[in-house]
Amino acid sequence: MKPITAILAPLGIVVIAGAAWWLLRPTDSDQFAACRSTEIGTGVASIGGPFTLVDENGTTVTDADVFTKPTLLYFGYTFCPDVCPLDSTRNADALDLLQDRGYDAQAVFISIDPERDTPERVAEFTDLMHDDMIGLTGSLEQVKVASQAYKTYFRKEEDGDPEYYLVDHSTFTYLVLPEHGFLEFFRRDETPEGMAEKTACFIDAAK
Known part of the structure; x- marks a missing residue:
């Protein structure tokens, strides 16, 4: 008669192999898997959420009012000397490439400097960048809610003029799709071409 360990050892191997397959098995649960090039440690679902802000026309809007089409979302401020204008120009260029390919998309600029960025000031900035870039501002509390939802960071210079x-x-640009967030x-360092290509992949996968 074989020792009990000799009988159980192959069984153990089968169980371990089965468990490994279950953990590593390919899944089709993420319809956007082929488009993703970044990873979120806390998961994609941890980014984004509801907010209430004021648009460049002075109208109070919610995230549902804003994200009606594929959107490139950026948090910045109009008095920013270099980074925000450069990033916003890049986003506008990516939006042009998408629209040239027939995609109905937009860009959104949320000010993290509501003390100076009135709706009129934000409108001047976004109008210079792109016809389909929406500017949003609001009270400091409203801006903080939006910033925290998207895990962004901002801090006013304390000892400045x-x-x-x-x-x-922070300087990330976020892709938000209606019904998907x-x-x-x-x-x-992402190029307009790279942004447009990846965004198009997500839009196509969402259909």
């Missing part, structure tokens, strides 16, 4: 202060902030983020 009270009128010409700077605001330190946040799906991807783009770093500053």
